[in-house]
Amino acid sequence: MIAIGLMSGTSLDGVDAAVIETDGEVVGRSGKTATLVFEDGLRIRLRRLLDAAPGLAPDDPEVLAVARLIADRHAEAVAMLASRADIIGFHGQTILHDPAAGRTWQIGDAGLLAHKTLLPVAFDFRSADVAAGGEGAPLAPLFHAAMAAGIAKPLLIVNIGGVANITYLGADAEILACDTGPGNGPLDDWVRRHTGAAFDRDGELAASGVVQHRRLERLLSDGYFRRPIPKSLDRLHFSALVDEATAGLSAADGAATLAAFTAAAIAAAPLPAPPLRVLVAGGGRHNRAIMAALRGRFAVPVDPVEAVGWDGDALEAQCFGFLAVRVLRGLPLSLPGTTGVAQPLPGGRLVQPG
Ligand SMILES: Nc1ncnc2c1ncn2[C@@H]1O[C@H](COP(=O)(O)OP(=O)(O)OP(=O)(O)O)[C@@H](O)[C@H]1O
Numbered sequence: 001m002i003a004i005g006l007m008s009g010t011s012l013d014g015v016d017a018a019v020i021e022t023d024g025e026v027v028g029r030s031g032k033t034a035t036l037v038f039e040d041g042l043r044i045r046l047r048r049l050l051d052a053a054p055g056l057a058p059d060d061p062e063v064l065a066v067a068r069l070i071a072d073r074h075a076e077a078v079a080m081l082a083s084r085a086d087i088i089g090f091h092g093q094t095i096l097h098d099p100a101a102g103r104t105w106q107i108g109d110a111g112l113l114a115h116k117t118l119l120p121v122a123f124d125f126r127s128a129d130v131a132a133g134g135e136g137a138p139l140a141p142l143f144h145a146a147m148a149a150g151i152a153k154p155l156l157i158v159n160i161g162g163v164a165n166i167t168y169l170g171a172d173a174e175i176l177a178c179d180t181g182p183g184n185g186p187l188d189d190w191v192r193r194h195t196g197a198a199f200d201r202d203g204e205l206a207a208s209g210v211v212q213h214r215r216l217e218r219l220l221s222d223g224y225f226r227r228p229i230p231k232s233l234d235r236l237h238f239s240a241l242v243d244e245a246t247a248g249l250s251a252a253d254g255a256a257t258l259a260a261f262t263a264a265a266i267a268a269a270p271l272p273a274p275p276l277r278v279l280v281a282g283g284g285r286h287n288r289a290i291m292a293a294l295r296g297r298f299a300v301p302v303d304p305v306e307a308v309g310w311d312g313d314a315l316e317a318q319c320f321g322f323l324a325v326r327v328l329r330g331l332p333l334s335l336p337g338t339t340g341v342a343q344p345l346p347g348g349r350l351v352q353p354g
């Protein structure tokens with residue numbers, strides 16, 4: 001099938017869209033990709049919803065209005081691809097993720113998107129997993145495993161988005177995964193506050209600062225790092241701790257310390273055996289301070305996923321195209337080793353156009 005995958009990640013920067021050929025098990029050719037940047041107004045409304053989400057009702061008028069806007073933007077991203085397709089995988093925008101309380105919430109009007117694109121839309125990928133006692137995230141591991149079919153194992157795949165997550169592919173076909181901790185989220189917030197920029201381009205500010213090791217130790221004392229895997233995170237989990245641990249630092253030293261925090265948290269995830277190599281996807285692979293810190297913490301090569309011919313900006317979007325086909329076929333989206341569910345579990349919902 002030809003699937004279009006759509007992902008709007010925790011960075012709230014916009015929609016990544018990608019075309020992928022797959023039967024939900026094997027990944028064939030990858031097609032066009034596109035990125036649609038959210039306008040500031042939408043980003044501000046999303047940020048407000050993110051902060052208010054725990055107290056919001058599903059039919060809150062602002063939630064419904066933003067969900068329609070999100071569907072509009074995703075329909076525009078689909079139009080940018082100008083591609084034939086059989087199905088769309090629509091992740092939606094996570095505004096709340098609290099699996100311990102049985103909640104994960106991705107907003108986006110899937111019916112409206114199906115209506116606008118005239119295609120079946122798979123959506124709500126995480127709820128079934130959380131309802132069954134799983135973490136509901138990360139969901140990329142089965143896609144990573146399919147992509148890495150021909151690559152030597154053990155292999156570690158790292159995604160550094162707003163939150164960072166890993167997939168460990170063992171030599172014996174074992175698949176383990178978790179969110180490791182912060183990705184670019186805290187660094188983005190820091191840079192916005194101190195320089196007005198949306199993010200630290202190429203990690204220049206972080207690379208010009210000095211890591212404050214006592215502050216870093218304080219950040220790494222968060223109880224999340226003592227939890228066994230699988231485990232997953234809300235985008236705002238570290239906000240209060242980061243504010244406290246970085247108070248009074250210069251812009252450059254704060255950025256350096258937060259970049260080091262991201263890398264240290266990734267390296268802190270307990271793995272059954274050292275990987276042969278580490279492949280990095282997501283916007284964080286462009287940050288040279290994060291990449292240098294990662295290389296310092298792993299004794300094996302650490303490369304952007306482009307080293308094996310993948311597209312590190314499109315990988316998550318491609319993932320939701322792949323998962324859409326799995327939803328259609330009723331195949332599992334998660335495993336005991338990836339989200340902690342008791343057995344491999346299908347999920348997602350489908351809406352038809354018209
Ligand atoms: N050239 C660059 N230099 C440094 N950092 C960059 C660069 N380009 C992107 N980034 C970082 O990557 C972030 C976006 O990454 P990405 O698109 O992978 O995240 P996301 O998909 O929104 O998040 P998640 O994977 O958590 O859902 C930006 O917010 C920025 O911090």
Ligand SMILES: CC(=O)N[C@H]1[C@@H]2OC[C@@H](O2)[C@@H](O)[C@@H]1O[C@H](C)C(=O)O
Pocket residue numbers: 009010094097104136137138139140141161162163164165179232233316
């Ligand atoms: C709840 C939620 O939206 N989680 C996202 C987020 O962004 C990165 C990390 O946190 C990961 O757990 C997940 O996304 C990817 C695509 C995943 O499910 O694999």
